[in-house]
Amino acid sequence: MQHNTLFVTNLSSSTTDWELSGLFEKHGNVLSARIAIERQTGRPRGFAFVEMSTRESVEDAIRALDNTKFNGRTLHVAVSEQRQRRPSTAYGNW
Numbered sequence: 001m002q003h004n005t006l007f008v009t010n011l012s013s014s015t016t017d018w019e020l021s022g023l024f025e026k027h028g029n030v031l032s033a034r035i036a037i038e039r040q041t042g043r044p045r046g047f048a049f050v051e052m053s054t055r056e057s058v059e060d061a062i063r064a065l066d067n068t069k070f071n072g073r074t075l076h077v078a079v080s081e082q083r084q085r086r087p088s089t090a091y092g093n094w
Contacts, residue, residue, distance in 0.1 A: 004031075004058050006050040007080040011035065012071035013044050019071070024050050027064055028057020049080055 008020070021033035031053055036045040052058050058079060066077040 003079065004052045004055055005080040006052065006058060006061060007047065007078050008050055009047045009076045010073050011044065011046050011048055011075070012073045013046070015044070015048075015071050017048075020048055020050060023065070023070060024052065024061050027052075027061040029053035 006024075011020070015035065017033050017035055020035065021030045024030045024033065029052060031051040033048060033050045035048040037043065038045050050061075052061065062077050062079070065075055068075055
């Protein structure tokens with residue numbers, strides 16, 4: 001299975017999922033665009049994950065959008081690394 005998710009950093013706090021999706025749709029089919037939100041405050045954390053349908057669209061988006069301005073900020077766009085699952089810290093998992 002190919003990993004077609006991008007990690008986008010340095011987002012303006014005013015950027016919405018909708019705007020981000022629209023920006024990336026110029027480079028291929030966007031399956032989802034999710035801006036990370038801080039749990040305690042509900043404010044954007046300045047980064048997002050954009051999932052695209054093909055590896056080619058991922059590569060095209062990186063070439064076209066990395067180090068470009070969007071909503072007054074210089075975006076950094078890269079392939080998202082798959083995160084290792086951490087062991088649970090819940091009680092009972094000793």
